[in-house]
Amino acid sequence: MNTKNISDVELRQITVFKTVVECGGITAAELKLNKGKSAISMDLSSLEQRLGMTLCQRGPSGFSLTEQGKSIYAAAKQLLANIELFRQQTHEAQSQLTGKLNLQLADNAVWDHQLDISEVIANFHQAEPNIYINIVGSGPNEVAQAVLSGQADLGIDVLPRQSAALNCLPLYKEDLFLYCGEKHPLFSADCEELTLATLKHYEFIRIVTLRDPKLEALLADCRMTASASNLDMRAAMILSGQYLGFLPSHMAKHWTQTQKMRALMPETMSTCNDVYAITNKSQTCNPARDRFIAAVNKVLNKHT
Secondary structure (H helix, E strand, O other): OOOOOOOHHHHHHHHHHHHHHHHOOOHHHHHHOOOOHHHHHHHHHHHHHHHHHOOEEEEEOOEEHHHHHHHHHHHHHHHHHHHHHEEEHHHHHHHOOEEEEEEEEEEOHOOOOOOHHHHHHHHHHOOOOOOEEEEEEEEEHHHHHHHHHHHOOOOEEEEEOOOOOOEEEEEEEEEEEEEEOOHHHHOOHHHHHOOHHOOOOOOOEEEOOOOOHHHHHHOOOEEEEEEOOOOHHHHHHHOOOOEEEEEEHHHHHHHOOOOOEEOOOOOOOOEEOOOOOOOOOOOOOOHHHHHHHHHHHHHHHHHH
């Protein structure tokens, strides 16, 4: 055998030899190799002729390796293991992505324990280390617009309005409650004192993503005297003590636990939003985007 250039036939014979050794004989190897005794015996004989040595004793007395056979068996194991490693590494190289992935996320995504965007990013980067990730945080209108314009490959946020040009994959729901800051007059009010009529005496921050007809009706006569471009600024306005406003519960949790905020009439003044993975229908093929969505769903499934 010319060991500098091992042919496919020789690799097959080496594989047969290794299998026979590990099965303890030709008869025991028949099923695993899906070959008859005569064919297996011919492979072994051909391999011995190519190598110019006797690898094993086989016959009525049983199967056993010669000293040379033991050495060749060890070499065969190493060779075939290296070939399998090469195949795996080649497959990984072929399937590993490169390029850039543009993401547009809700400005408060880092607060969201359901999404746990930091874990998603970690898992995705470990799986796809050659992808350059560019993340922009913004308000709901900007997320959808960035996807529509092609600036973002993927958006994750509440969707302000439906669009025939967008694919919207529901991911999870986020709860929203009405909050006041510790400096607000209602912060220390008894629960029994809180009514819708009481709330209407105070100023509200307008919520642009509200699509809850029942809650809209309750808020119809309330004094919407302010707005905020994103949730961080809405939280700052609530903390000022001058306004009442809605926040996702996961974002307000930090301030409620430190008694900087309080939820008002939570059984009545609450709603929920659907959070979507938003993609452009015209961008049909984007493996990096699709794998990022898969990473998001994996984390969501883990936390539910």
